[in-house]
Amino acid sequence: MTDTATKRTPSLRPTGARVGAWSEKYGLLVIWAVLIVVFSVIEGPIFLSLANWQSILGSQSVLLLLAVGLLIPMTAGDYDLSVTGVLGISSMTVALLNVQFGWPIWAAVAAAILASLLAGALNGAIVVFFGVDPFISTLGTGSVFLGVIYWMSNSNTITGVSPELSAWVVGGKILGIPPAFYYGVGACAIVWFVLKYTVFGRQMLFVGRNKPLSRLAGMAVGRLRFLGLVISAFAAGIAGVVYAGTTGSADPTSSQSFLLPTFAAVFLGATVIQNQRFNAWGTLIAVYFLVTGITGLQLLGADSFVQPLFFGGALVVSVALSQFSRRRDAAGSERLGHG
Amino acid sequence: MTDTATKRTPSLRPTGARVGAWSEKYGLLVIWAVLIVVFSVIEGPIFLSLANWQSILGSQSVLLLLAVGLLIPMTAGDYDLSVTGVLGISSMTVALLNVQFGWPIWAAVAAAILASLLAGALNGAIVVFFGVDPFISTLGTGSVFLGVIYWMSNSNTITGVSPELSAWVVGGKILGIPPAFYYGVGACAIVWFVLKYTVFGRQMLFVGRNKPLSRLAGMAVGRLRFLGLVISAFAAGIAGVVYAGTTGSADPTSSQSFLLPTFAAVFLGATVIQNQRFNAWGTLIAVYFLVTGITGLQLLGADSFVQPLFFGGALVVSVALSQFSRRRDAAGSERLGHG
Amino acid sequence: GCSSPSHSSSSPSASSQSSAAGVAAAQAALTKAEAVPSYTAPGPAFDAAKAAGKHVFYIPQTSNVPFVVAVQKALSKVAATAHVDLTVWPTTGKSTEWVQGIETAISQKADAIILGASPDALAPQLAEAAAAKIPVIVLHQYDTSMTLPANVKAFAFAPFVPAAKLLADYAVASTKGSADVLVITSNELKPSPPMAAAVSAELTSTCPKCTDTEVNVAAADWGSKMQSSVQAALLRDPKINVVIPLFDSSSQFVTAAITAAGKADSVSIATFNNTPFVLDLMQKGSPVKMDVGESINWIGYAAMDQVLRVLSGVKPLTNESAPLRVFTTKNVSVVGSPSDNEKGYSTSYVNGYLKLWGLTSK
Amino acid sequence: MTLDDQQIVPEDRQDAPEPSMLRVRNVSKTFGETRVLREVSLDIAAGETRGLVGENGSGKSTLIKVLAGFYQPDPGAEISVRGRQVAGSLTPLGARDLGLTFVHQDLALVPSLTVSDNMTVNALAASRSWRVSPKAEARSTQKLLDEYGLGIDARAAVSSLTQLERAMVAIVRAIDGMRESAAHGQAGLLVLDEPTVFLPKADRGLLFDLARRHTSDGGGVLFVSHDLEECLEVTDSITVLRDGRLRGTVPSKGTDRADIIRLMVGKELNLSSRRPTPPAHLPVVRATGLNGTSVRDVSLELGPGEIVGITGLLGSGFDELPYLISGAGQGATGRLAVGEREFDLASMRPVDGIRAGIALVPGDRARQGSVASLSVLDNLSVQALPTARAWFGIDWRRLRTVGQRLIATYDVRPQKLDVAYGTLSGGNQQKVLLARWMQTNPGVILLHEPTQGVDIGAREQIFDIVRAGADAGAAVLCASADQEQLSLLCDRVLVMRDGAIVAELLGGDISKAAIARESLGSARQSVPPASRRAATS
């Protein structure tokens, strides 16, 4: 049978398929490159300047950390809509303990991470013990976390977080780029390694694709999903610390604004490198692709309404393109996503 | 085999199961009733007053219309995250054309509905022709619509929508409840009928559960999904008109705040009446259950952080309970699928 | 009262002279506003005893901001003194909640409604309240220069435009007439467009060489977009030396952007609202160098003045507002640590208002 | 019960001298209110191949999933392997540790992942290391696949494989896992739940060789199949389940099919013989120049009342034909005439086929045929909806009446419309699926493996349904690798090789042997389509 299959393959097919597979893997990189060229032509030196790239690379660590952490439960098929709530809890904990209670910064950071882990454990427990779909349970806990943030902070913005933290996050630049960028890249590397080269990551992948099968294969499905949600909360906790360090403060509401960009980055990232699979480097590329476009527009002085237009348009177009190339050579089976 | 099974059933068993099935269907109604009793005891006559109930019932039409429209694509398995974007476009179109361009209100409303249908058609086209997962494509178009709203309105709030519209929406009360409430209930009835008693509704259900089957059974899967997204946009368009009528104005940002409550209502609604199935009356109950709790808290003058706590907590707890009763009588419904 | 004399820079030779004059005028306005504001009776005295026993409903824009909590405290205090029954309807910033609040107030036959939420989004409900003969007093959303909504009985005004002028004055004065200003607007907020216009107009009139650019960042996006927007703007125009976020609750993001761009020493921030955490920032040393705003407690008293007038059947005032005070690094220490902007005001207004209402003896 | 119980070898062999390979006592399993297994006890000796048979829904898969640790049995069960008593509850990992290896009925593969990913799934949970190495896995998987001469690319996605290749992957995975456990000391028990449904007879030899090698190493095999002849052939003894109860165990030698059927069904079963060949008429379906992914330039004709079988080896393309003719083939070309209507396959959609009176009963029930989470009534109603309109809504009362009549006619058990389709056993699922289509009175019935995994009693009922359809004038095309089924059901059998029809067997010429010969291709010339039809008339 394989013989016949090989026999029947027209000689042109492999090349075509290879181009398809390549564009599927690196299509977004190409679009990114085109974008850079276009902006360079329009704006010249400013866009290409070191300072601009430092600003592009340095400004999205919080988003990157959030998105990369979210990859883990998403791989196991679990949406976590509460990551931004955890982000808020973490940054608020740091600010509150450090500023109002006078804790040393390391203790405040440790407490923030601990609080995030607890929040993740709550998510995990609801999903695993009560069997509630994570999309809805984390929608609920996200709201609960928001309530907790209001309660903690008394709805106040808290400023004056120890400059030590800011030094660790945005001070001491390497190649002119703040440390936070390297934390984000480091997190990407870890998540990439975990998903690709560890038993845990592989198990998460199977859990995400077929739960009964995973159970049958002896995986502790509940524990894995629990862990996945704890890990995304942990990453959101770190993102919260970075956020507090970046702004030297914490406010009760702004963390919510990261929710849609985070999901956009995760989904868009799943169209690069390993198409149809959530992956860390793809997510990194997606984040910086989007921010490149937006920064370019900002440098152009484009009206502010252009930003959401670009953001949404870029998302739809690049996913559509990757989908398109995939369709061409494979009769699509199942795909990413829910239920 | 059936005989023996019936023979062996202990007499108590069916009752237990019936209680389970009952609590599964009406559990949320019971929780709602408990909530009402609790608030009545605490707050006495104010909470129970006719006026309070008129206000509770009258206040959530926009949310209800959004959620009920969303049911249709959700039944077909398609998340539509752009409904709030369409809501904004619709209300902004009404306000802009009526106030700034001086169109008569009926023409402005017609244009708003048309704009919403176009937005829905865009969503549908992206999903059907490019095969992009609706979760991600509507995330993108939602952002695009937001950009359009900013562009249309120049980021300004537009006031002074013709009182005629308000009269149709919140004037001329019937039983002391504004017309908007009856529109919401009417939409529920229509969606309920469509999902249960029309070929279209049944086809949507099958498309949502099994696309290959639907295709083989002769359904035009693409067209159905397209229609589903157009319908949710249509409902969002009507909701936008109601929103403009309720507030007599349109602003560029507030529509976004409906996104999470809409999804919460839809998912919570799927735990009532017909468990595990998106359904209109369940959604109606979910909406008014949540608003009852929040209104009760507002009447109590509870601290504002209690609201998100209640919202999230109620969501998680009621879904967990319904899940729990379902679990008790059916041993986990997952089975080894082929995908 | 900080309107500077208008002038024209018709001839180039006059321009440097007029520029120096502009700087001086700006500095003068600023210096005046840095002083502790004094209380002057906003209008004729009246007997607030007639308001006793009446029921007032307060609907804030969103209860999740400290401003609202503080205003609420002031309102409650005055209400208790005047024996007015105050009900607070907590909200989370959604228009449906405001609608429901007004419906509830109408159904409970309140004697007045204090509206912290936007009347723009409530025109039909205001009409309904008017039909039910319930007076509505709008709190801190309009400048006297703005077009006012219908069906509102009285306003407690907010001096948005004078504050904006002071922001521009600061930019002019601090740069000695060579300000390159970045104004960060949030145009979906009602006061933002008139304030931005006022900044621009004041710059044009006092400082011909000054330039300004605007960047609009919606309040909902402050956390995720403000920093990169400001960084991009600084890159695009490296000469920017003053950033004016119109609302100081976004200062921490602007500060972060300026720091990230390595311009903490050359770019200063001037902003509006006197939110305590921003005064904290200023005290601890940050690019925030100027913040203008009002005493929240005073706003509460001003609002209550209008409420009591309405309840007592006295004609409400047309220019009721709390005065502005400018804090700069020079005088910010008066607010103490942690910052409490109420400390920047003499409390003479409390007794002043009580006397105005005839409530001192009780 | 008129059963001759003496025949049954007593299962309770407590006094067995050495610990048996597998010893199961008193296993019961209850789902909600239905008791699916009742006090089942079972012993399998080392070196034994045991068959497990029973009607659909008799509890075979459930028993196996209990052994796999997927379901927890009701309290009171005892399971031991090689004398090692399972303490507490059996988990999937525990089962594997004890040396139990499974090929589950649904194969347990993730289509979107690669063959090599799927190969490692069982090793993952037990892995002692914390890391995986995709490259090495792909290499060793490729080596393994090559060892069995399967010619499957280890890096290909499972979704790109045929059903048959998928089955081979699942089997190779099990065998590899078994070797692994053998390497740890002793050969364990290999459990095969209907592994052969996807395999044509010719390819089953490989599997049985492997099983035999395993038993000769001292391992045991538990083999579930509905193919009783095959079961008798390859097993040492056969255990029969009925309604979740053990009916007994019989030695395979000296037992015949009829005995087992009696144990399974509890009564004699009249196996029908072939029906008379219908008289020839003008064809209902005329397909010319069909091309699909593995079909090349095939032409065929189907007459009214005729049941035509189409078969071949793995990859010969026979299983694609029903889909092509129904208009469901993607990227297909060719021309199709159904009655008066003419279609160009490139533009034909399934709905066109349905309008022309074509019914397609797909082979993959779960993925293409049904919605497990909806009720039987819902599943039945799919095709009837447009006809059941009253005023302007669906007339559910009428649908219900019709549905009740259908499940009674087709003997769907349990005879309830409101149970979830997914809880029916495979045979009953298939009957519902057929009922759904037959109620539309189709003029053309296309079947793909209509009795795959269906028990012998249900199979007869399905045959009857199909024959009734043909007698009512429908043209039937049945694509199947089950040669026995074809020989019983069909009036004419077409055999495909390399995407083309190479032989046609008629009436008395149809036999398992003849089909096998043609499938393997003993150098017969391909018959031009024109002459074929002529031969029929």
Ligand SMILES: Nc1ncnc2c1ncn2[C@@H]1O[C@H](COP(=O)(O)OP(=O)(O)OP(=O)(O)O)[C@@H](O)[C@H]1O
């Ligand atoms: N999870 C479940 N919940 C409820 N009922 C179930 C469940 N799993 C199986 N059943 C029921 O248990 C019975 C036995 O199923 P089982 O899978 O063991 O049958 P089987 O002998 O394997 O049948 P087949 O020959 O069709 O494979 C069936 O009636 C089935 O409907």
Ligand SMILES: Nc1ncnc2c1ncn2[C@@H]1O[C@H](COP(=O)(O)OP(=O)(O)OP(=O)(O)O)[C@@H](O)[C@H]1O
């Ligand atoms: N978790 C479950 N919930 C409900 N029903 C189930 C569940 N697991 C299995 N079943 C049903 O029990 C029946 C038997 O299960 P199984 O998966 O073994 O199929 P089967 O009966 O063996 O199929 P076949 O007839 O092909 O042999 C099937 O009809 C299946 O749908």
Ligand SMILES: [Mg+2]
């Ligand atoms: Mg089975």
Ligand SMILES: [Mg+2]
């Ligand atoms: Mg079976």
